[in-house]
Amino acid sequence: MKEYEYSFEVKSLQPYIIYCQNNKYTMKDRNEQVRVIYRNTNKTMARITINKNLNKTVKTLDFKDDLLTNDVLIERRESKELNFFDDDAVYSILEFLNYKKDNTLIRTRTVYEKDGVKFELDDYQKPKKTFVVAVEGEKEKVDKIYEDIKNLI
Secondary structure (H helix, E strand, C coil): CEEEEEEEEECCCHHHHHHHHHCCCEEEEEEEEEEEEEECCCCEEEEEEEEEECCEEEEEEEEEECCCCCCCEEEEEECCCEEECCHHHHHHHHHHCCCEEEEEEEEEEEEEEECCEEEEEEEEEECCCEEEEEEEECHHHHHHHHHHHHHHC
């Protein structure tokens, strides 16, 4: 599956929360995440994500093209997430595929959605305190929304 996403660092998430509320986006999720990134020499990354939401913890594994860029618009392949319970099996698979642990991210992610467009509002605690906004979905819709919000950046 191909991902089409605008992603950018911001000084505050508040203007984007207000934009989502004013434009009738629905808050779909809010959770604490720990994401451990693994890299391979084949220009892909594996990601183990631990989502903590209320009394529920969900662990997922997914893969993504490893494209490091400062561009606001990113297009790359991304796998679907696989929920898992057996940590040892996942670590064994990553080792077998020659993935090496790289870094760990800790953040609070809030997701708003409407009409096939997703806003991901991230409040990072680690590796550094920062705020990141991502808008992803169908190209035409996302391009239009980016034009609407780029003056907020």
